[in-house]
Amino acid sequence: MSDAVELFLKEAIGLHSGTVGSSVIDHAVKQRMNACRMTDIQIYRQHLATSFQERQELINAVIVPETWFFRDREAFATVSRHLQATPGLDRPIRLLSVPCSTGEEPFSIAISLFEAGFAAEDFRIDAIDVSSQNLEKAERAIYGRNSFRGGDLGFCAGYFDNVDVGLQPNARVRAQVTFIRANLFEWILPIGQGFYDIIFCRNLLIYFDRDTQEKALHRLGGWLSPAGLLLVGPGESGIPATCGYVSIRSPRAFAFRKAERPTGNPQPSPFARSIAAAGMRRPKPVPAMKEMPARPFSTPRIIKEIPTVPSVDRAAASLAAIERAADTGRLAEARQTADAHLTQFGPSSEIFYLMGLISDADGAAEEAIQNYRKALYLAPDHAETLAHLGLLLQRRGDSAAARALAGRLAKIEQRKRKS
Numbered sequence: 560m561s562d563a564v565e566l567f568l569k570e571a572i573g574l575h576s577g578t579v580g581s582s583v584i585d586h587a588v589k590q591r592m593n594a595c596r597m598t599d600i601q602i603y604r605q606h607l608a609t610s611f612q613e614r615q616e617l618i619n620a621v622i623v624p625e626t627w628f629f630r631d632r633e634a635f636a637t638v639s640r641h642l643q644a645t646p647g648l649d650r651p652i653r654l655l656s657v658p659c660s661t662g663e664e665p666f667s668i669a670i671s672l673f674e675a676g677f678a679a680e681d682f683r684i685d686a687i688d689v690s691s692q693n694l695e696k697a698e699r700a701i702y703g704r705n706s707f708r709g710g711d712l713g714f715c716a717g718y719f720d721n722v723d724v725g726l727q728p729n730a731r732v733r734a735q736v737t738f739i740r741a742n743l744f745e746w747i748l749p750i751g752q753g754f755y756d757i758i759f760c761r762n763l764l765i766y767f768d769r770d771t772q773e774k775a776l777h778r779l780g781g782w783l784s785p786a787g788l789l790l791v792g793p794g795e796s797g798i799p800a801t802c803g804y805v806s807i808r809s810p811r812a813f814a815f816r817k818a819e820r821p822t823g824n825p826q827p828s829p830f831a832r833s834i835a836a837a838g839m840r841r842p843k844p845v846p847a848m849k850e851m852p853a854r855p856f857s858t859p860r861i862i863k864e865i866p867t868v869p870s871v872d873r874a875a876a877s878l879a880a881i882e883r884a885a886d887t888g889r890l891a892e893a894r895q896t897a898d899a900h901l902t903q904f905g906p907s908s909e910i911f912y913l914m915g916l917i918s919d920a921d922g923a924a925e926e927a928i929q930n931y932r933k934a935l936y937l938a939p940d941h942a943e944t945l946a947h948l949g950l951l952l953q954r955r956g957d958s959a960a961a962r963a964l965a966g967r968l969a970k971i972e973q974r975k976r977k978s
């Protein structure tokens with residue numbers, strides 16, 4: 560609809576139209592133009608350029624607020640175990656949830672740490688999001704059924720109060736969290752404030768292009784203590800390893816720590832050489848460890864580096880294994896193998912396509928759409944992905960988007976026939 564609006568969103572919050580799809584942005588712009596009673600996109604653009612309030616409203620309209628309590632539960636268990644196993648941390652332990660959306664994630668962190676035996680004075684959680692609308696909901700902290708999905712959350716009962724229209728984390732849980740409206744790319748760690756021991760940055764990097772992902776991980780690296788953990792979403796688990804982090808290999812937690820800085824002047828790795836040969840840019844390392852204050856870390860762990868140049872055969876065999884598991888209905892196993900594949904071999908259209916199929920078969924339509932979009936982002940002509948995404952969108956009633964994909968598919972097939 561308007562390249563200028565797409566550019567504004569990319570520069571303001573990192574949102575990449577190629578990843579989320581222009582239709583998502585068009586929809587938000589139409590919604591805002593209606594709200595402003597405007598019919599001319601040029602006039603709306605001028606309004607956007609001069610009104611801070613409108614820029615915030617457009618951001619509110621375009622972001623994906625999807626979140627729920629204990630989403631990817633293993634991440635919370637891993638953090639509790641990590642903090643229990645790391646004696647000598649300065650108190651209070653500092654945790655950051657960015658983006659926190661409507662608050663389910665930071666409140667889940669607080670509950671899981673209470674469950675693990677930490678006292679209120681032992682930890683503090685900062686929770687950041689760019690959407691004023693989401694933060695208003697987070698501060699109200701009243702949650703309906705949609706915020707509690709899957710899994711047995713019975714253990715949480717004692718941490719919630721029944722209020723008229725839903726459940727509210729009790730005062731003890733709410734007191735642990737400070738909400739801050741800020742943009743990941745603009746927020747500055749307050750002077751004198753220590754580094755974070757844990758950063759949750761989940762389900763945000765997927766909306767960024769490669770450069771913006773690097774920029775985000777570079778910023779987070781500057782806020783994270785040397786022994787700290789960074790947690791990302793399952794669909795993002797291939798990203799940190801290419802930006803100066805190493806996986807701690809805790810299954811289904813998607814947890815990373817900053818890589819040690821190499822000493823001396825080592826030979827470039829085969830990975831670096833292959834990047835150079837392909838004319839690609841080398842990922843920026845996260846800030847040097849010496850810029851960070853030393854923190855006690857009494858039980859250093861030896862983490863095996865994930866091989867960076869896996870054999871093509873092993874990657875293909877791993878994809879085939881995922882496909883076999885999915886084909887025979889072993890979806891949990893297929894998911895687990897796909898997550899491991901992503902961590903080990905990095906993002907590719909094939910793995911995102913398979914992850915899309917698995918989520919689709921599992922009834923997780925939103926997740927399937929995200930995975931299919933990521934596959935198309937890496938390989939816009941991936942015919943199977945175009946077909947499956949089209950069917951899924953059709954089933955969800957988005958006929959216009961389904962038709963557009965069918966058109967793309969028809970053109971690809973036409974091209975194939977000609978060649």
Ligand SMILES: C[S@@+](CC[C@H](N)C(=O)[O-])C[C@H]1O[C@@H](n2cnc3c(N)ncnc32)[C@H](O)[C@@H]1O
Binds near residue numbers: 623625630687760
């Ligand atoms: C899908 S939610 C993720 C919430 C939670 N971390 C989770 O995984 O359940 C994405 C959130 O990112 C926020 N967001 C998008 N761009 C942002 C930015 N540049 N800075 C801070 N928050 C941002 C949106 O407002 C939205 O609430």
